[in-house]
Amino acid sequence: xxxxxxxxxxxxxxxxxxxxxxxxxxxxxxxxxxxxxxxxxxxxxxxxxxxxxxxxxxxxxxxxxxxxxxxxxxxxxxxxxxxxxxxxxxxxxxxxxxxxxxxxxxxxxxxx
Amino acid sequence: xxxxxxxxxxxxxxxxxxxxxxxxxxxxxxxxxxxxxxxxxxxxxxxxxxxxxxxxxxxxxxxxxxxxxxxxxxxxxxxxxxxxxxxxxxxxxxxxxxxxxxxxxxxxxxxx
Numbered sequence: 301x302x303x304x305x306x307x308x309x310x311x312x313x314x315x316x317x318x319x320x321x322x323x324x325x326x327x328x329x330x331x332x333x334x335x336x337x338x339x340x341x342x343x344x345x346x347x348x349x350x351x352x353x354x355x356x357x358x359x360x361x362x363x364x365x366x367x368x369x370x371x372x373x374x375x376x377x378x379x380x381x382x383x384x385x386x387x388x389x390x391x392x393x394x395x396x397x398x399x400x401x402x403x404x405x406x407x408x409x410x411x412x
Numbered sequence: 413x414x415x416x417x418x419x420x421x422x423x424x425x426x427x428x429x430x431x432x433x434x435x436x437x438x439x440x441x442x443x444x445x446x447x448x449x450x451x452x453x454x455x456x457x458x459x460x461x462x463x464x465x466x467x468x469x470x471x472x473x474x475x476x477x478x479x480x481x482x483x484x485x486x487x488x489x490x491x492x493x494x495x496x497x498x499x500x501x502x503x504x505x506x507x508x509x510x511x512x513x514x515x516x517x518x519x520x521x522x523x524x
Contacts, residue, residue, distance in 0.1 A: 302454070333511065342500050342514035343455070356511050388452055397510060399443055399462075405454040 302326060304393050304404035312410045313381050321376040321407045325393030331355070332374040333401060334366060337388040349374055350396050378409075386411045418501055418515040426523050431488040433518040435501030436481075442504045444477055444484050445512070449498045458486075458499075491522045 303326035313319050325332050331350045335343035345358040349368035363379040372393070378385055388408050392401035418435050425431050435444070443462045447455040461468045461477045461484065468475050474487040488495055498519050502512040 302456075304454075331510075335512075335514075339452075342516045343512075345511050345513065348511055358511070390454060392455075392512075394510065399460055399504065399510065400445070400457055401510075401512065402457065403447075403455040406452075408452070 302393075302402035302404065304391065304402050306389075306391055306404040306407050308407060309405070310408045310410075312412065314412050315381055315383060317381050317411075318377065318379045319381060319409060321378075321389050321391075321409070323374045323376070323391035323393075323404055325372045325374070325391075326402050329393035329395055329402070330372050331394045331396045332368055332372065333392045333394070334374070334376050335390040335392065336360070337390060337406070338384075339387070343390055346376070381411045383411050385409065418499075418518050420518060421516065422519045422521070424521045424523065425491055427491060427493055429491055431491050431495070431520055431522070432485060433499055433520070434483060434485045435515050436483045437501075437503045437505075437513075438482060439505055441479075442510075444475075445502045445504070446473075446475060446484075446486050447500045447502060447514075449500065449517070450496075455500065488520075491520075493522050493524045496520060496522045 305324045333348040334346040337343040347357040352368045367375045388406045390406045392403045394401045445460045446458040472489045498517045500517045502514045
């Protein structure tokens with residue numbers, strides 16, 4: 301167990317809806333990164349949050365947005381869901397500018 | 413693309429045999445990390461090797477890094493059925509700053 305928790309575990313939405321995924325970081329960690337993992341592929345970096353600000357973003361459209369709270373927990377929001385958004389969404393926490401990221405168990409999102 | 417490429421994509425071995433998988437990447441890195449994933453769940457960090465290191469060991473795991481060839485290998489010795497999982501390499505590129513870029517993974521099946 302890494303101490304990183306995510307909720308919910310599974311989620312089913314329909315195309316066009318909006319979704320919010322949540323992540324609680326490991327104690328002592330102030331940085332949260334989000335990744336999208338499509339079935340059969342490796343994770344892809346979405347964005348990273350540090351001190352409640354976005355600190356880098358991958359190749360994802362603006363309908364993917366996030367927040368980080370003062371307790372370092374984080375949310376990933378996806379608007380106008382598309383079928384291709386169906387994936388496992390992973391969050392990872394770390395201390396800022398340290399090497400190792402610790403991953404949560406993920407949220408499995410299905411868009412119908 | 414800066415994504416690491418892994419081979420083989422899949423590997424099937426008998427318990428007790430060694431498993432070797434390789435990862436190649438394209439640009440300069442700070443470090444390279446290997447993760448394990450069981451059945452689409454969260455990623456477990458296995459080992460990190462820095463760009464100035466050539467080899468690291470952790471239990472039954474041995475990782476090598478050749479920065480001149482931009483490649484790394486992960487060796488699992490004396491494999492067990494519990495080693496059945498997907499294994500991913502992730503690179504922390506110098507320009508990225510602790511935002512990991514994952515390969516497509518190697519799916520390892522260890523038969524008892």
